[in-house]
Amino acid sequence: MIEYIRGELTDLTPALAVVETAGVGYALNISLNTYSAIQGKKEVKLFVHEALVTGGRDDSFSLYGFSSKKERELYRLLITVSGVGANTARMILSSVSPGELCNIISTSNERMLKSVKGIGLKTAQRIIVDLRDKIVSLGIADEIPANGGQVPVANNEVKDEAVSALAMLGFSPAPSAKVVMAILQNDPTLPVEQVVKLALKQIK
16 A cells, blocks of 8 residues: 655646656646645655546556645545545545635535535535534644645646646536636636636536
């Protein structure tokens, strides 16, 4: 079982980080929160969750990386809820920060959870009922550090990275590009993770 991977960050998109250590490059699925935390760094340490997906013709093995143990704990709690799979949990953590999610759960804010793609009313209610006491008992509801300031990047690069991230999350590139361009026209200074967060709320 892999606890964490520490090494050189050789490739980074809003949905995937490649970390090289001992000559091996590990591809880790990440949330936008982790992307924000490690953006611009050369050396990183990511806490790992290993996922084996069974069914169909082939079983697949995936690694999920998190910049903090608390985000990983929250992710692991999310995937214990009926109706929340690995990618849905990552999408939740890409739509809101861990701190915001804890607040949503503790205040029973079903409306905010329903704004995440793939989360209906019943699933939102299950997340709140199943996890409200757990996030308190595990201390995950404690203050989670906010993301630092982001380095401005070229508008076109932001658009390409945002569309690529949305494609990796399962959205078609054409409608994604349309939404992303509209968001950037409204505010060209937005960093890519903020663009993706806004797009996730608009694409249905």
